[in-house]
Amino acid sequence: AQSVTQLDSQVPVFEEAPVELRCNYSSSVSVYLFWYVQYPNQGLQLLLKYLSGSTLVESINGFEAEFNKSQTSFHLRKPSVHISDTAEYFCAVSLLAAGTYKYIFGTGTRLKVLA
Amino acid sequence: DVKVTQSSRYLVKRTGEKVFLECVQDMDHENMFWYRQDPGLGLRLIYFSYDVKMKEKGDIPEGYSVSREKKERFSLILESASTNQTSMYLCASSLVGQGGNQPQHFGDGTRLSIL
Numbered sequence: 001a002q003s004v005t006q007l008d009s010q011v012p013v014f015e016e017a018p019v020e021l022r023c024n025y026s027s028s029v030s031v032y033l034f035w036y037v038q039y040p041n042q043g044l045q046l047l048l049k050y051l052s053g054s055t056l057v058e059s060i061n062g063f064e065a066e067f068n069k070s071q072t073s074f075h076l077r078k079p080s081v082h083i084s085d086t087a088e089y090f091c092a093v094s095l096l097a098a099g100t101y102k103y104i105f106g107t108g109t110r111l112k113v114l115a
Numbered sequence: 116d117v118k119v120t121q122s123s124r125y126l127v128k129r130t131g132e133k134v135f136l137e138c139v140q141d142m143d144h145e146n147m148f149w150y151r152q153d154p155g156l157g158l159r160l161i162y163f164s165y166d167v168k169m170k171e172k173g174d175i176p177e178g179y180s181v182s183r184e185k186k187e188r189f190s191l192i193l194e195s196a197s198t199n200q201t202s203m204y205l206c207a208s209s210l211v212g213q214g215g216n217q218p219q220h221f222g223d224g225t226r227l228s229i230l
Contacts, residue, residue, distance in 0.1 A: 009155065032216045043205055043221030044158075045117070051216050090157065094215040100171075101215030103148075107157035 002027045004093055006106035014114050015083055021076040021090030021109045033074040034092040035065055039087045086113045121206050129230055134193040136225050138206030145211045147189035149181060149217065152203040157159045164189055166226035
């Protein structure tokens, strides 16, 4: 069965430190991969996506994610976090299942940036 | 920018009431979705629609129904509200795209409490 696993439910990190939020997926077919961010009391916003081409994708606010097909992973990284990065981050995959495209979300990782 | 608007940010209803949650998008998207978000469970798909008057069950449709009479509007209906339907409800929309490669655009959510 297809699934998305975010191994860490909460990640505390000090300001200006690097962070990696892990995402693994399980699928035997090709996938498209997404990271979304949810700030308090808001809906989800697209952070970045991998559709094809270069396996390293970047967002405008310094996050990057690398698609690793052999490890079926799409980990999100930032070299130096800010207080304003405190939010919940969701990994998602889009894949073909039973003749239709299905979107599957992970359970989320709550990033807490400490001063 | 795509705008997905949910009619209420907070809603309090009583057990047994019929509850309507409304969602409107302004970018002519074909696909619309309703999710519920609960701590530790991530986003779970209730229903989605890929065209006017078309609907498909998601992973947890029990106790819910939907209506899509116009392309821009997708309504979620709780036929007889119960306390276990207390949750955050998120509406999203997307283009059809090519092979599921389109991101979803989310509203800010409706926090529903059933007393």
